[in-house]
Amino acid sequence: MLTRSPDRVALTGAVLALVSALMLPAGTLRPNRLAQGDPHSWLAAGAILAVPMLALLLAVFASFLCSRSLRGHVLSSAGVLLIGGIALSLGALSESLMVDAPSIARVSIGSGTWLMLAGAAIVAFSGWQALMGKESASQGTHVRMVYPLATAAFLFAAVAFGGLDTISLAAEYGIRTAVFWPSVIAHLRLAGVSLVLGLAMGVPLGIIAARDARIRRVALGVTGIIQTIPSLAMLGLLIAPLAALSAAYPVLRQLGIRGIGETPAMIALTLYALLPIVRNTYVGLAEVDPAVVDAGRGMGMSRGQLLWRVEMPLALPLVLEGVRAGAVLLVGITAVTALVGARNLGSFIFEGLGQAAPDLILLGALPIIVLAIVADVGLSFIADAVTPKGVRAA
Amino acid sequence: MIHLDGVTKRYGDTVAVDDLTLDVAEGEVCVLIGPSGCGKTTTLRMINRLITPTSGRIMINGQDASELKAEELRRSLGYAIQSVGLFPHLDVAANIAVVPRLLGWDKPRLRGRARELLELVGLEPEQYMGKYPRQLSGGEAQRIGVARALAADPPVLLMDEPFGAVDPLNRGRLQGEFARIQRDLHKTVVFVTHDIDEAIRLADRIAIMRDGRLVQYDTPETILDNPVDHFVRDFVGSDRALKRLVRVPVRDVMDTAPPVARRSAGAKEMLAEVGRTRFVYLVDEQGRLTGWLDRAQLKGGCTVEDALSDADPAQVAVRPDASLKEALSRMLGLGFRSIAVVESDGRLVGQVTLGSVEGAMTESDEHQGARPAEHMAEYSAEDTSDDSVLESIASDDQGDCT
Ligand SMILES: Nc1ncnc2c1ncn2[C@@H]1O[C@H](COP(=O)(O)OP(=O)(O)OP(=O)(O)O)[C@@H](O)[C@H]1O
Ligand SMILES: [Mg+2]
Numbered sequence: 001m002l003t004r005s006p007d008r009v010a011l012t013g014a015v016l017a018l019v020s021a022l023m024l025p026a027g028t029l030r031p032n033r034l035a036q037g038d039p040h041s042w043l044a045a046g047a048i049l050a051v052p053m054l055a056l057l058l059a060v061f062a063s064f065l066c067s068r069s070l071r072g073h074v075l076s077s078a079g080v081l082l083i084g085g086i087a088l089s090l091g092a093l094s095e096s097l098m099v100d101a102p103s104i105a106r107v108s109i110g111s112g113t114w115l116m117l118a119g120a121a122i123v124a125f126s127g128w129q130a131l132m133g134k135e136s137a138s139q140g141t142h143v144r145m146v147y148p149l150a151t152a153a154f155l156f157a158a159v160a161f162g163g164l165d166t167i168s169l170a171a172e173y174g175i176r177t178a179v180f181w182p183s184v185i186a187h188l189r190l191a192g193v194s195l196v197l198g199l200a201m202g203v204p205l206g207i208i209a210a211r212d213a214r215i216r217r218v219a220l221g222v223t224g225i226i227q228t229i230p231s232l233a234m235l236g237l238l239i240a241p242l243a244a245l246s247a248a249y250p251v252l253r254q255l256g257i258r259g260i261g262e263t264p265a266m267i268a269l270t271l272y273a274l275l276p277i278v279r280n281t282y283v284g285l286a287e288v289d290p291a292v293v294d295a296g297r298g299m300g301m302s303r304g305q306l307l308w309r310v311e312m313p314l315a316l317p318l319v320l321e322g323v324r325a326g327a328v329l330l331v332g333i334t335a336v337t338a339l340v341g342a343r344n345l346g347s348f349i350f351e352g353l354g355q356a357a358p359d360l361i362l363l364g365a366l367p368i369i370v371l372a373i374v375a376d377v378g379l380s381f382i383a384d385a386v387t388p389k390g391v392r393a394a
Numbered sequence: 395m396i397h398l399d400g401v402t403k404r405y406g407d408t409v410a411v412d413d414l415t416l417d418v419a420e421g422e423v424c425v426l427i428g429p430s431g432c433g434k435t436t437t438l439r440m441i442n443r444l445i446t447p448t449s450g451r452i453m454i455n456g457q458d459a460s461e462l463k464a465e466e467l468r469r470s471l472g473y474a475i476q477s478v479g480l481f482p483h484l485d486v487a488a489n490i491a492v493v494p495r496l497l498g499w500d501k502p503r504l505r506g507r508a509r510e511l512l513e514l515v516g517l518e519p520e521q522y523m524g525k526y527p528r529q530l531s532g533g534e535a536q537r538i539g540v541a542r543a544l545a546a547d548p549p550v551l552l553m554d555e556p557f558g559a560v561d562p563l564n565r566g567r568l569q570g571e572f573a574r575i576q577r578d579l580h581k582t583v584v585f586v587t588h589d590i591d592e593a594i595r596l597a598d599r600i601a602i603m604r605d606g607r608l609v610q611y612d613t614p615e616t617i618l619d620n621p622v623d624h625f626v627r628d629f630v631g632s633d634r635a636l637k638r639l640v641r642v643p644v645r646d647v648m649d650t651a652p653p654v655a656r657r658s659a660g661a662k663e664m665l666a667e668v669g670r671t672r673f674v675y676l677v678d679e680q681g682r683l684t685g686w687l688d689r690a691q692l693k694g695g696c697t698v699e700d701a702l703s704d705a706d707p708a709q710v711a712v713r714p715d716a717s718l719k720e721a722l723s724r725m726l727g728l729g730f731r732s733i734a735v736v737e738s739d740g741r742l743v744g745q746v747t748l749g750s751v752e753g754a755m756t757e758s759d760e761h762q763g764a765r766p767a768e769h770m771a772e773y774s775a776e777d778t779s780d781d782s783v784l785e786s787i788a789s790d791d792q793g794d795c796t
Contacts (some may be wrong), residue, residue, distance in 0.1 A: 295479030298444055299493050299542070300468035313483045388483030390526030 007063065007130075010075050013122025014060040016115060017082065021053060024112030027090065029097045032104045033168060033357055039110060040097060042089070052085030060123060072130030076147045079124020084154030086116050088162040095163035106168035108359055124151075148377065168359040169366075176348070176363065184367060187344035190337065191330040191371075194266050198273025198326055203319065205274070206281020207307065216282060223275035231268065231336045238264035239340065265337035272333055273326040280322025284315025317387045324379035331372045335364065345371075395420040395582045396441060396550065401450030403436050403606075410436040412606035414450070418599075421580035425593040428603035428629075434586040435476055437603075438552045441584065442471045454550070469493055472543035476554040476586070478535050480527040486512070486538055487523040493546040511541035514575070516567060532559040537568070551583045557592070569595055570715035573643075590630060594618070594640045595717055602626055614641060635755055636719060644721050645714035647754050648735045648744035657684055661698040668692075675734055675742055676702060682740035683707050711736040714743060718754055721746045 021042050030037030059078035063071040094107040124147065131144050158164040173180060209216035229237075243259025246252045257263045288311050296306045312319075335346030348364030351357075396418040403411040411433040418424040426434045439445040441452060443464045452459040459467060472493075480489050487508040494504055509519040515537040527535055540556045557565045573596060576583070587593055593600050594614040602609045602617070602625075610622045618634045621627040630637065653671040655664045657678060667674045668687050676685040683705055691701040705711070711734040712721045725733045725748065732747040 289479065289482070291475065291477035291479035292481055293479075294444070294477070295473075295475050295539075296481070296492075298439075298442060298468060298473040298475055300465045300496060301492075302465050305496070310481055310483075390481075390483045390485065390528065 007060075007071070007075070007126055009126040009129075010060050010063065010123050013079070013119045013126065014057055015119070016122065017119030018053070018057065020112045020115035020119065024115060025110035026112050027093055027097070027110045027167070028108045029101060030106045030108060030168075031102075033106050033171070033359065034355070037106075037108070040093065042093075042112060052081045056082045056120070056123065063127075068130055072127045075127025076124050076131065076144075077127075079120050079122075079127060080147050080150045080154065082120035082123065083117060083151055084158070086113060086120065087155050087158035087164055090167065091158050091163035091165075094166045098166050106171060106359070107166065108168045109362075169362050172357070172359045172363045179343075180348075180363070183343060183345050183347060183364075184371075186342070187331075187334055187346075187368070188371065190262060190265060190342060190344060191269065191327070191334045194269030194334075195273050195323070195327055195330055197266070197270040198277055198330075199323060201270070202274045202277030202322075202326075203281050206278045206319070207285065209278060209282040210285035219278055220275075220282070223271075223278050226271045227275045231272070231333050232339065234268045234271070235264055235337060235340045238267055242267075260341040262342045264340055265334070265342040268337065269330050269333060273330055276322040276325040276329070277319070278322075280318045280325075281315065284318030285311055287318070288314045313388055314391060317383055317391070320379065320383035320386065324376060324383065327375040327379055328372050331368060331375055335368055395422075395455060396424075396584065397453040398437070398441075399451045399453070401437075401440060401447045401452060403433070403440060403445060404448045409606050411440070411447075414603075414606070414608055416601060416608060416611065418582055418584060420582050422598040423576060423583040423585060423596055425585045425587060425597035425600045426603060427587055427590065427593045427600060428609075430588075432603040433606040434603060435554055436606075438473075438554055438584060438586060442468050442473055442552060444468075469496060469546065470548050470550065472546070472548040472551045472553075474536075474539045474543040474551075474553045474556045476558075478532075478539040480530075480535055480538055480542075482527050484526075485523065486525050486527075486530075489527065489538060490541045490545050492542060493548075497546055507545060508541075511544055512538075514544070514571065515541050516564065516571070533561060533564065536560060540568075549582060551581050551585075553583065554586045555588065556585070558588070565592075566716060566720055567713070570643075570713060570717075572596060574715055591637065591640050591719070594637055602629060636722075639719035639722060639751065639754065640717045642718040642754050643714065644712055644716050644718060644735055644746055645744075647718060647750045648714065648746050649750065650744045652732075652734070652742065652745035654742060655687070664698055664702070673732070675745070676705075677742050680740075681742060683711060683734055683736050683742045686734075705734070707734070707736045707740050710734065711742075712746070713738065718746070718751055722748075722751050725751075 024041075025039030026042045028037040028039050056078045059074050063074040063078075066074055090109065090113055097107050098105065128144065128147060155164075159170065164170065205219050209219045226234075239259040242257065242264055246258045292310060292314070293306065296310045301309070334342075334344055335349060338344055338346030338350055345364045345368050349361050350364075352360030352362075352364065396416075398414055398416040401411060401414045402409065414433075414437060416424070416437075426437060428434060436445060440447050441454070441459070443459055443462075446460075454462070454467070454471075481492070484492075487505060490508040490511055491499075491504040494507060499507070505523075508523060512519040512522055517534060517537060522530075522534075522538075527538075530538065536556060536559045540553065543551060543553065543556075557568050560568060569592060575581075576596075585593075585596060594617075597614050599611060599613055600617050601611045604625055610617060610626050612620075615638075617626065618630060618638055621630055653667060653674045654677055655667040655674045657664075657676045664674065664676070664687055668689050672689045674687050675683060676687060678684050685702050685705045687698065687702040691703070692698075710724075710728060710730075712724060714735055714737065721733055721735075725731070725746075732745050734742055735744040735746060736742055
């Protein structure tokens, strides 16, 4: 199939990347990590970027002549190449600026770079979407995974060999290496444990909700209201009762249950995970064809057999979709819980805000974004894999 | 075996089933029939306790159904539901094996059973075992639904319009198959249908329902001969004489020695045979029907090869277990005065002529005192060819026909 209609999304991404490359600064050289500095344009970075940039534009236009699946590959490769090109060019720029600068000087990433990355990501993502489309789903998931892996490889190469280790973000990381990885792990653990708790409570609640209209109204109503409470307010609400409990029962304190720290964080996160999981479990079960349930009952299946052999397998894709939504949500909200003393990636953000050090904020924010994307992609992968063959979209 | 005693089901103001008393003897086929919404499905579902009657009692095998454990009761009653309801996440083999799996059969036995049942419902096992329900047509899915109900070999079958979505040709075949299995296995069957021909063909007794009430419960013959009221008379239709033919399988009236010639034997023998009988079926070495030769087709200057007709047995023949009505309507449709009877492997085993159909009608009319169907006489033999043509061909075998 030939599609000559331009892919508007990819085109927008390409134009965004091009305009920001020409108009906006690539990076800023500052005298120290807190001071304002001088912007430097991409022209100062030399021609390294020109090649992938040109390749990208050609690819975007060429893709309009390609079949749908080929277009997906062309756009994905172009986007990934551009991201790699930007990372390498940024490293080169930073290295050249730092040659003449004092050692406390910092090179921060400029707005032009961010917007180019965004543009490149849009191009790559539109290609990825085309690959995820129905017609090309048969090509298998393995091929598609090449692109995220290639992106990661480019970024790694830019840090290890391309001079990207001289930018301010890397310097912030260098200062905090000792706490960075424990924070990543703490972040994942807190979000993960809360998600599992949410799952353990949400799935049974969803099952009951599918059986009983009254419980359904209450369960969906309450979890819906929880979702609307701002996370800071929720944490604040939890501090007082938990503190009182822990004061009244020393046993609890010994177990680590206090008004601040991981306990309120975990409770809040579990509550937030409930809505997507309960709702999707309920919807998944409610959407099972009544004739199918009827046939199962008519053949003499018990309620349990019906639930585990028929209804849950059919509802599973939707349940996992809820888990995915919950996971992405929790990775983000976990950052906020740093405010009540749960040490995680959010701590860098709040420290950075306190010190007015933008690159420290980034040190917390960027990994959170990456974790959220990894959770999103990974879980939709799992959802694909466990969807029963007979109900998978053709 | 199944005994319904004053069973009523109310939904608010609507009475779905109204004081229904019905007995189904062991090994009998009871067909429930009636207009849409008359309570057929409700009745069936009360038998396997998917619906609890508002009042009345249902006895199964001498036991009050309401005192049995619902799941165990249902596993002993094969149920093909009206909306089929195959499990979308299981393949055809696994769908068929659901109840045997609940009963704890081992794997090889499950697969063997699935294969056996697919053959029974006329679907090629190798082709269908691994398919998923969404890859099936409505009629195929329905046949899998029937196979699933039969899987654990339950003594009682509850079938809710099991062939409703199957095309007429396959439906006729499945009905024949059903009748054949039933002759051997003697299940107790409650069968719901909208199709009066299907009811007459398969039923030992027909229960005609209307607005939740039982209007008449009798053998098909009695219902055809003595409808209790206008409703039943209209329901059965005006062509009752014709409907009786539905009860008669072809094998009962077919002529088992039809005129036949081997195609390989050559033109001489074929002509000799057709000279005697005007019409001859042609078969191959294995006795399979391949065509026929009609004297009317022979004209001067033609070879026998030009005059004979090739036959696709699916089009121009019927099976021994087809009904006489089917044979008649095929004959009328094709404009033939007789039709070949072939086994499933294509072997010619007989023929049915209009004369034998007429005979069967007269016979079934006799005890009712009706006159034979006179209009059938028009179809008696009319011969358009004459012997001289035949001779010219016999002498000029290689002549060309333009
Ligand atoms: N759950 C229910 N609630 C209310 N009314 C119902 C319910 N189930 C069935 N009915 C009513 O009971 C009557 C009998 O329904 P049933 O399904 O037994 O009909 P049926 O004879 O099987 O019809 P069809 O030939 O269309 O399948 C109908 O009038 C229907 O509207
Ligand atoms: Mg019905």
